[in-house]
Amino acid sequence: KNLSTNNNYEYIRKIPLLNSSTESLPSKVCSYIEECASLCCPKDIYICDGSDTEYEHLLNFLEKNGTISPLPKYENCYDFNIWLARTNPADVARVEKRTFISTECKRDTIPIPREGVIGELGNWISPGDMDKAILERFPGCMKDRTMYVIPFSMGPVGSPFSKIGIEITDSAYVVCCMRIMTRIGKNILETLGNDDFVKCLHSVGVPKSDSKVEINSSWPCDPERTIILHRPDKNEIVSYGSGYGGNSLLGKKCFALRIGSTIAKNEGWLAEHMLILAITDPKGRKRYITAAFPSACGKTNLAMLKPTLPGYKIECVGDDIAWMRFDQEGRLRAINPENGFFGVAPGTNCITNPNAMKTIFKNTIFTNVAATSDGGVFWEGMEEEISDDVEITDWRGKKWTRGSKTPAAHPNSRFCTPIKECPVIDPGWEDPAGVPIDVIIFGGRRPEGIPLVYQARNWQHGVFIGASMRSEATAAAEHTDKVIMHDPFAMRPFFGYNFGHYLNHWLSMTKVKNAKLPAIFHVNWFRKNADGQYLWPGFGDNSRVLDWILRKIDGENIAVDSTVGLLPKSESFNLENLSKDVNMEELFSLPKSFWEKEVRHLREYFDMQVGDDLPTDIREELELLACNVDKL
Ligand code: GTP
Ligand code: MN
Ligand code: MN
Secondary structure, three states: OOHHHHOOOHHHHHOOEOOOOHHHOOHHHHHHHHHHHHHHOOOEEEEOOOOHHHHHHHHHHHHHOOOEEEOOOOOOOOOOOEEEEOOOOOOOOOOHHHEEEEOOOHHHHOOOOOOOOOOOOOOEEOHHHHHHHHHHHOOOOOOOOEEEEEEEEEOOOOOOOOEEEEEEEOOHHHHHHHHHHOEEOHHHHHHHOOOOOEEEEEEOOOOOOOOOOOOOOOOOOOHHHOEEEEEHHHOEEEEEOOOOHHHHOOHHHHHHHHHHHHHHHHHOOEEEOOEEEEEEOOOOOEEEEEEEOOOOOOHHHHHOOOOOOOOOEEEEEEOOOEEEEEOOOOOEEEEOOOOEEEEEOOOOOOOOOHHHHHHOOOOEEEEOOEEEOOOOEEOOOOHHHOOOOOOEEOOOOOEEOOOOOOOOOOOOOEEEEEHHHOOOEOOOOOOOOOEEEEEEEEEOOOOOOOOOEEEOOOHHHHHHHHHOOEEEOOOOOOOOOOOEEEOHHHOOOOOOOOHHHHHHHHHHHHHOOOOOOOEEEEEOOOOEOOOOOEOOOOHHHHHHHHHHHHHHHOOOOOEEEOOOOEEEOOOOOOOOOOOOOOOHHHHHOOOHHHHHHHHHHHHHHHHHHHHHHOOHHHHHHHHHHHHHHHOO
């Protein structure tokens, strides 16, 4: 039935549409609202306009409800909107096991794993089972709640890169964070007109009466039945049961990466889990770099790095997601589709990331960090930045003493801050044409065997390096032990379609007309010595790695081919005034037994997980690596 012509919005007409009318909304938007409202049965509907008044109203509501509290240590914390939110302890991270992609054909979503093996490259659900999952959870789930409608743009409004979504949610916390993380408001509806948009339905849910999880009204959720569903062929996202950012701010992982990667494949571009930074060298030459590291492995830190090497300047374009496409001239151009940072708090301090510290004390919603008795925030890594006599309340709201076995802040606690607060934001960060990318970096948290930096010999080798990424598990999702997990392209939790097809898509970039393919590197800040100490000081000193990378692409003769790729020649690294003695030999060593194991792991992974969907080019690169390792 065509709702736009008969204006038959039965449900919306029955309940208050608080600040708008069906006549003033695009008919496709109205139909979507009608569909969601008749399913979820909210008490009223509110169309978000993105105004300051609206934001203040929502924050006020959240404060009254006990969801957020002000942080009076910071001057004008009300005027500058600095808030602390505490979630239900059962709702603190992305839930990868409950995240599904729905396609008719399973193999469009995931490679078929070897028999008896559990697939690790995403979860598939049939369209019928997706409908069933929705009908088991959503009917009436917004009873007594307001249904917020958030029109948002991923990417600068009007950029050819940008895409529009409508998120429907029953959480005011989600509205506030979406306002920070994306561009929201009435102007988005004007830009949208009657075009299609990505449909994003979210509810924090209502637990079943026999639920065993303790739920407090300040953070409603339904952890036992949480589910995150995606239907790429309909550009549709449905998320139930969690208010935590990665599960509820649907523009981010769900849209910009999972749905985004599928749209990108169909339209011939790339949607990646990558930071974008600008680096100006001492000669004044400015270049742009993207880098993919798995969650909680250093993207936000590198994106706003304060270089210790004199003469260098780094400016930030984005810290988590890059949408990239080749332009007419064959330059790869990238935009950051987001408008804010949703960054890991622990570890952030004035030494490790001074620019983040300057960013996050204005217009910020902290989630699950600890609080100090003088009304400030605290997390692991901030020990030097609070006075010794303040008392600390942990992320659960319990008294916490220094030296306690449990952390004060949840390891996945986050700050949610507008990008514009960042003191080193790149002036080109909102350029609708995107910024030109010269270098792509892959990396992970590898305590053993992987050198600080090496370069891929060519694009195909680079794609193999991305496919081979592994990293120690972090708190960003539900994984608890510190195992080394495969995380190809840092996209394992975010692939919107079959990883084998994704590899083919990357490999096909060589066929783009005039394509000037960026150079590809792999880095590892996290290698440890036998005593478990980091071999490399990291953070600001990572500028030394970027310096080597830039000199390398500028044609300096500073690399030698090795077993794994192009390694820095000895003495080619700028270690001037390095604060710490670094064992460069150990940092760059390639232990034979380690690499033999690595090749075995990769072969097994590709065989068990990707099987027939592994492109032959990648198979060949693996055999070449195996051969090289034999010769070590
Ligand atoms: P997501 O936002 O989850 O995608 O993660 P991310 O890649 O942005 O990670 P982030 O930059 O927030 O870093 C996560 C953790 O790694 C923090 O605790 C940092 O302190 C730590 N870290 C970042 N860079 C370095 C480094 O160069 N060396 C060491 N040792 N730790 C680092
Ligand atoms: Mn991320
Ligand atoms: Mn980050």
